[in-house]
Amino acid sequence: MDRKEILKGVQSGKLTIDEAAEKLKGFDELGYAKIDTQRKERNGYPEIIYGEGKNLEQIKGIVKVLEQEERPILAxxxxxxxxxxxxxxxPKGEYFELARCFVLQPMEIQTSDYIAIVTAGTSDVSVAEEAAVTAETFGNQVKRIYDVGVAGIHRLFARLEDIQQASVVIVIAGMEGALVSVVGGLVNVPVIAVPTSIGYGSNFKGLTALLGMLNSCSSGVSVVNIDNGFGAAYNASMINQLRRKK
Incomplete structure (x- = not known):
C-alpha cells in the first residue's frame, strides 16, 4: 500500500490514524525480520524472500505479511x-521444484517483448529455471532455449532467430563460460551472463566461468554472480519493462 492509498484509507474511515501511522513506517516488524512494505514504490518490485537459511515458520510469516499487499510474492x-x-x-501458490522457487500472486504478462533464457547445457537448467520463474513472476514473457552450447554450436544457430528477436538475453553457462561471448557477438540487445558452478575440477565451482565472462570480448555483456539466476532475471525484467514504457 503506497502513501496515497494509506491517506485515502484514513479519509474513508477504512484505517485508523494509528493503523495508518504503522503502515507509513514502511516496514512490518516480525522480530526475526523487518518486512520492507514500500520497496515496490521505491524500486518497482516488492521485497523478495531469500529462502535459504530461513526456517519454514519464518518464511510463512513473511509471506503472510506480503500477501496482504496483494503483490507478487517470490521466495x-x-x-x-x-x-x-x-x-x-x-494453496493458491505454486512451488517450482527445479527452480527451487515458491510463487504467490504472480503478475499478469505486461508486454509482448520477451526475455530469452539460453543455456549452454542441460546441467545449467536449474539456474535457468530460477531465472525463468523470476521473470515470469514479474510479468515477463520468457522463451527457454536450452542446451545450445559451443560444443555443438549448430544447435545455437537453429534457435538464433528467437534469440535475436528478444528484448534482452540471459546466457547461462558453466565450464569455461564461452557461450556468452558467442551470443554477445550475434545480438543487438543487452546480454546478461550467469556463470554456473557446473564443470570439472579446474572450473573451481564456477570461478573459471565467471572470470571468462568478465573478460568477454563481446560488447553489451554484463555479468552477475555464480548461479545467480534470480539476479539476472531481476535485471532483465527491469530492461524489458523499460521497453514497455516507451
Missing part, C-alpha cells in the same frame, strides 16, 4: 520440503 532457494509445506499453507 527463492526454497527446499522441496519447505516448498511442499508452503504449498499446503498457501
Amino acid at each position: 527463492t532457494r526454497v527446499s522441496i520440503e519447505k516448498g511442499k509445506a508452503l504449498k499446503t499453507a498457501f
Whole structure:
C-alpha cells in the first residue's frame, strides 16, 4: 500500500490514524525480520524472500505479511520440503521444484517483448529455471532455449532467430563460460551472463566461468554472480519493462 492509498484509507474511515501511522513506517516488524512494505514504490518490485537459511515458520510469516499487499510474492532457494509445506499453507501458490522457487500472486504478462533464457547445457537448467520463474513472476514473457552450447554450436544457430528477436538475453553457462561471448557477438540487445558452478575440477565451482565472462570480448555483456539466476532475471525484467514504457 503506497502513501496515497494509506491517506485515502484514513479519509474513508477504512484505517485508523494509528493503523495508518504503522503502515507509513514502511516496514512490518516480525522480530526475526523487518518486512520492507514500500520497496515496490521505491524500486518497482516488492521485497523478495531469500529462502535459504530461513526456517519454514519464518518464511510463512513473511509471506503472510506480503500477501496482504496483494503483490507478487517470490521466495527463492526454497527446499522441496519447505516448498511442499508452503504449498499446503498457501494453496493458491505454486512451488517450482527445479527452480527451487515458491510463487504467490504472480503478475499478469505486461508486454509482448520477451526475455530469452539460453543455456549452454542441460546441467545449467536449474539456474535457468530460477531465472525463468523470476521473470515470469514479474510479468515477463520468457522463451527457454536450452542446451545450445559451443560444443555443438549448430544447435545455437537453429534457435538464433528467437534469440535475436528478444528484448534482452540471459546466457547461462558453466565450464569455461564461452557461450556468452558467442551470443554477445550475434545480438543487438543487452546480454546478461550467469556463470554456473557446473564443470570439472579446474572450473573451481564456477570461478573459471565467471572470470571468462568478465573478460568477454563481446560488447553489451554484463555479468552477475555464480548461479545467480534470480539476479539476472531481476535485471532483465527491469530492461524489458523499460521497453514497455516507451
